[in-house]
Amino acid sequence: MxxxxxxxxxxxxxxxxxxxxxxxxxxxxTTAVQAQTQARPSEPSLPYTxxxxxxxxxxxREMLVSTQAWNEVAKYNQLKDPDLIFPGQKxxxxxxxLKSKPSTGKVISAEGEVTLGGNSAQPxxxxxxxxxxxxxxxxxxxxxxxxxSRVKILPxxxxxxxxxxxYALRDASASGSTNWFSGLMRLSAGALETLASKTxxxxxxxxxxxxxxxxxxxxxxxxxxxxxPVSRSARTEVVEGKVRADNPAQHSGAxxxxxxxALVNPLEKEVKVVVLLPAPDLANIPTEVLKPLGGxxxxxxxxxxxxxxxxxxxxxxxxxxxxxxxxxxxADLASLANGxxxxxxxxxxxxxxxxxxxxxxxxxxxxxxxxxxxxxxLMNGQAVxxxxxxxxxxxxxxxxxxxxxxxxxxxxxxxxxxAEREVPGRGPRLELGDLKPGVYFIRLxxxxxxxxxxxxxxxxxxxxxxxxxxxxxxxxxxxxVK
Numbered sequence: 001m002x003x004x005x006x007x008x009x010x011x012x013x014x015x016x017x018x019x020x021x022x023x024x025x026x027x028x029x030t031t032a033v034q035a036q037t038q039a040r041p042s043e044p045s046l047p048y049t050x051x052x053x054x055x056x057x058x059x060x061r062e063m064l065v066s067t068q069a070w071n072e073v074a075k076y077n078q079l080k081d082p083d084l085i086f087p088g089q090k091x092x093x094x095x096x097x098l099k100s101k102p103s104t105g106k107v108i109s110a111e112g113e114v115t116l117g118g119n120s121a122q123p124x125x126x127x128x129x130x131x132x133x134x135x136x137x138x139x140x141x142x143x144x145x146x147x148x149s150r151v152k153i154l155p156x157x158x159x160x161x162x163x164x165x166x167y168a169l170r171d172a173s174a175s176g177s178t179n180w181f182s183g184l185m186r187l188s189a190g191a192l193e194t195l196a197s198k199t200x201x202x203x204x205x206x207x208x209x210x211x212x213x214x215x216x217x218x219x220x221x222x223x224x225x226x227x228x229p230v231s232r233s234a235r236t237e238v239v240e241g242k243v244r245a246d247n248p249a250q251h252s253g254a255x256x257x258x259x260x261x262a263l264v265n266p267l268e269k270e271v272k273v274v275v276l277l278p279a280p281d282l283a284n285i286p287t288e289v290l291k292p293l294g295g296x297x298x299x300x301x302x303x304x305x306x307x308x309x310x311x312x313x314x315x316x317x318x319x320x321x322x323x324x325x326x327x328x329x330x331a332d333l334a335s336l337a338n339g340x341x342x343x344x345x346x347x348x349x350x351x352x353x354x355x356x357x358x359x360x361x362x363x364x365x366x367x368x369x370x371x372x373x374x375x376x377x378l379m380n381g382q383a384v385x386x387x388x389x390x391x392x393x394x395x396x397x398x399x400x401x402x403x404x405x406x407x408x409x410x411x412x413x414x415x416x417x418x419a420e421r422e423v424p425g426r427g428p429r430l431e432l433g434d435l436k437p438g439v440y441f442i443r444l445x446x447x448x449x450x451x452x453x454x455x456x457x458x459x460x461x462x463x464x465x466x467x468x469x470x471x472x473x474x475x476x477x478x479x480x481v482k
């Protein structure tokens with residue numbers, strides 16, 4: 001009995017071994033198929049649902065770059081039979097196999113020194129793949145991409161439109177094609193402000209790339225800057241919508257909702273999401289900027305260590321002519337031309353992230369200073385005027401030279417003297433000439449050493465009848481004309 005058992009065991013053993021081997025082979029094969037399925041490389045693609053009227057040759061001819069590309073699409077979708085498709089089947093078609101064409105883009109505005117491909121940029125100029133734009137100091141540009149998104153290129157920036165294309169995909173009726181947009185811009189230096197279209201069909205998110213970050217959006221308003229060459233950090237601030245900020249060097253990233261920002265540092269893995277500072281209150285900030293000083297007071301905002309001040313000739317800030325980072329208590333706007341300007345201010349936190357904007361309409365003009373003390377003396381037959389000047393902000397006048405216009409009438413049309421000869425002595429003194437007794441009007445002009453000129457208020461003075469006989473000096477000689 002023991003032999004029978006032994007013989008029977010020997011007869012059954014090969015069958016058991018074969019079953020185990022087959023199971024192992026099946027497990028290996030199944031694992032390999034699963035691994036192959038899971039390992040399918042991810043790349044930008046568009047979904048397509050097969051319709052009853054679809055034929056392979058027609059799909060390949062109408063949508064793909066070549067009829068041979070279908071084999072690669074079938075392989076990408078891991079079709080068991082590449083020659084067989086059926087209605088309702090869902091396919092992912094990689095963009096590299098889809099037909100595409102350049103999308104229509106253009107320059108909306110160019111303020112100051114703006115170049116497109118090395119030549120002066122003009123509104124209406126076409127924007128396409130490879131278009132490079134550069135803005136100089138006090139210059140800015142706005143371009144529109146093919147999906148209607150607008151990108152504002154701020155002063156001292158270098159940006160390139162890498163991709164601005166439309167990909168064609170047959171629509172649901174199978175009677176035509178629908179265009180899907182793909183856009184990518186590369187920022188090498190400076191800052192961009194982007195208003196991404198919310199209605200466009202997108203083959204890929206609209207992306208802004210810097211040397212150290214990649215930001216992708218599908219419909220939002222945000223800022224991207226690469227202006228810190230020391231740390232090589234790029235910053236992103238989301239005004240509206242949602243943004244994905246990635247750090248390619250660290251294979252990390254973060255989602256940034258409305259009202260947040262982040263610094264992407266190539267040496268740091270974490271992309272920390274920070275709440276942006278609120279808009280500062282400009283209610284008590286002056287609406288006038290008086291030259292030659294041209295200082296514009298900054299607000300007080302908790303958490304702000306500095307401010308970003310931008311000045312534009314339009315309320316949309318498409319034509320930005322000044323872009324200043326202000327660490328002190330006032331912004332220097334003395335170089336602006338006289339007139340009305342739109343100014344916006346936002347706080348900068350200790351990390352360098354910039355918050356929400358506050359906007360104010362300001363007027364830049366020559367500030368009239370006034371005379372706080374004056375005296376007239378007769379020297380060698382000439383009337384010599386001495387005075388102490390006071391700026392419009394209450395500070396004393398300092399440095400520079402002076403001139404004066406003397407006339408018989410308040411409108412200063414009946415001119416009797418253009419005085420420029422300064423008499424040495426303590427404080428400013430001008431020789432007005434051999435003035436006869438009578439009433440005169442005068443306007444003084446200050447010429448600071450740093451350039452520019454500002455006028456004083458208009459004053460009235462009188463040379464008495466006994467001037468040079470019994471009267472040789474008089475104080476408080478100038479009286480402001482109201």
